Amino acid sequence: MTSVSARAIKSLLQVAGGIAAMILATALVGALPDSGASAALRTDASAASNEETVDAGSRAVDAEEPRPPPRPSGARLDDDASLAARADPVASYTLRAILDADTHSVSGAGKIVWRNASSKPVDELFFHLYLNAFKNDDTIFLRSRFGGGRSGSKTTQFGYVDVKKLVAPELDGADLWASAERHTPGDPNDETLIRVPLPSPIEPEQTLTLEIEFESQLPDIVERTGFRDSFHMVAQWFPKIARLEPNGKWAHFPFHAKSEFYADFGDYDVTIDVPSQMVVGATGARVEQSETGGRRVVRHRIADVHDFAWSAWDRFVEKNETIDGVDVRLLHPSGHENNAKVTLEALRAALPHMNRRYGKYPYPVLTVVHPPPTASNAGGMEYPTLITTGGRWYRSYLTRGVEAVTVHELGHQWFYGLVATNEHVWPFLDEGLNTYAEGLARRAKWGQGTLIDWPDFRVATEHVMRAVAAEVGHNDVVAMPAPRFATFSDYGGLVYGRTATIAQTLANVYGEDKLVRGLGRYMRGHRYRHPTPEDLLGALEETLGAEPVEVARRALFERGWVDFVAGDLQSVRRRDPAGVFDRDAGRETIERRADEPKDDFVGRMLVYRRGTLELPVEIELVNRAGERSTHHWDGKGRHHAVHYEGSSPLVQGVIDPRGLVALDQNLLNNAAGKKNGTPRTLERTTYVVELLLGLLGP
């Protein structure tokens, strides 16, 4: 989710203030929310109960029984030969949705076929009614400090979903909704998680059919769902059954502002009924379309997915192209032709790139929705076979922001879509790994200009990510449930930035090929599954080895950090020993030689490793003659002396001169020796100020 680069830059701008604004102004998107004093007081008052409820949900998942060892993967998963062909369907939905474009509501009806895929009988169901997060000011989502969600802007019109009917024919037609608890367990003010007791247990592998009717009132666009004028982004719009883990425990949670989703795979067959002037983009392939009585009816079907979203607008411009065997349908506002062009260009590069590394995209279609700028909160989100991008019409002329969002959301087709990790509990598994994968794909296409690609000025997203991650690196652990992060800055910096930086460091230090191969095995081996961090680490261990994985584990789970610091740098002329020596044979006095060589020096550079991560590192020594020598340190221990012998004195020493250890907390304390000044900075700054003086002055 999210236009990650923009958020990353926003965080960097927070820390860098006005200076960075000069450098990265064009990539700036909006300002962080300021909830105001009264809202702050209000949220403070409710914070305790809020966190308690949220944590209860997280604990239910955390308290899983010990998991079996990671699923073996092995070299057979280095290609697609043994890739799973289909998902094991657990929750399948057949729905009909009728959009009232005037009231911005959706009438829904249909059936859900659910199978108990766990090892234990269950006597209750849990439903996520995500849209109820926007029902009133007291929901967990809206009453939190982060009630505006990632965008920071709260909805101006409330949204909700009313369940009208929930009947189970196989349970004697029992009206399940009548006995449902109408609020989130433990939180009477929130209705995003509903427990539905069953009159009789459902045995393992037994199937249950549920007939359902509901009315969804869309909110004014917020958190990637809702409406703005005639544009509708219809996401998280239907009652969605929670995932039952194999151990028989429900992985359920209320909808928190920082959290995303988790669901079982299944087949979706959705018929959408909209005013005839509307163009519809939806998850899955369009299999039927008709138009009668001023209404357009489209039917979309897709198998092996775990969510369904759609968008309808009367002003979409449509582009179609087949990319690497996938029918791509791009819907964008008029005037955004260049955004559309670069979106397709990004997909042409990234889709084959990701197919090769993480297993072929299995669906025949991909729909890309570029929402209108007035509905920018709908942008930067992923759903199975449907992604949203975003930005003003000129964005793609200034930065690679559109490409960044496109590739990021495309990456989610793998890191969320096909490998459906629990986004609520382990957000780093989808957002973090995807940020790394996205960066890799974009770097392959655009080199160092992945964020800003102007003549003579290129900024790579990964470096901004690294900086953002370094800022929040000590604040909390990376691998933890989304609601537990103290702020969105922590969430963004740690989940997106820090995870990507950890992966980048492992790739730089131990080999990108090994890391990507390990990631590929994890992705292929767990396609259509719901892996955990241990599954990831297990796969990485196969290709990287135990030591790098231990580094990753510490960095992810224990706030592991590292800061290499350059210490003392010195060298002296080598001299033969002189002086008075009492030897066995008697006292010996050796005079200093007058003809000692003047071009024989010895010296050392002291290198400190602060922090808990042991990473091997290069050290470069430079002598007065300009000769450079590279030395290696395995990073064990707290300090290390690099010895030098050469024909001229040492002048400078640099740890990690290529900046491979992206996790290094401070890259600028890596050098020791003489100062070279900053003549280029002085020259360039003088020139800029001269131009500015010309603007205001005469």
Place this chain on the structure above:
Amino acid sequence: MTTPLENREIRIWRRPEALGLVWAFRAGAAFLIALPIAGAVGATGISRFPGGDARLFESGAMWLVETVRIGRQSIGSAAQTGAFAWLVFAVAALVPLAALLIAMSQRDRLGWGQWFGRAMAHLPAFVLLSGLCLVAQAFVLGLFFLLSTGIGAAFSESLDDRNLWFFRATVGVLCGVLAAVFGIAHDLTRAARVRHDETLRRALAIALGTLRRKFLLSLLSWIAPVASSIAVVVAAAAIVSWLRVEQPGALRWVGALLVHQIAIFSLVVFRASWLAAALRLVGPGATTQSSDAA
């Protein structure tokens, strides 16, 4: 009292040191502002790396981003001080400007002391004029924001994102032209004051009269040097890009320094050419006609 020149005698190279003075003032002021900022950048530790701050210009901006992150407080503090100094120097720069106008519009070669004294005498009027011009231009900016918001509210349904932007941009250009006209009037007033040694009110009347009668000529005389200045800045950027200062070696950044200072000097010359034109526009004829009009 020196003898005023005829229009045909007004030339920018009449006293070359005047051009040098404007350039030197600007370069010196900018250097003084930049020095603490560069010092703060160096204090982050980047200057200890081989090649020094060459890394800051590397593609990808890894070191630039890290330097901003680590040194944001000290660099920010230096930049804030620099911004204040920039305002002070912008006011002080009116003195060399007045000196330039005097040099171009007087036949006799004044001694340095007398020249400086004359320039200083114009400072209060020039400061007041600059203030008035800034207020007028700020008003235009406010008008633009008002119109822009109104356009957004009125046409967001009927125009797409891009066309709405172009509509706003068109209004922006018109407002820009209006702001430029204020700037032109500003320069004409300064020229009239220096050329005729008139009171501010009288100089303003001459300038506005000139603008009314010779609007197109004034605009064209202003546009040509402005366009040339933009072209020079773009060309300098291209040349410096080609020099690749991110690579080690002092020659590259020294080359960049030369290119940039040549560019700035060219800007000063273009500016002087417009001011010379302004002096001609407010020549004796303008005074007579303004008197007639009054």
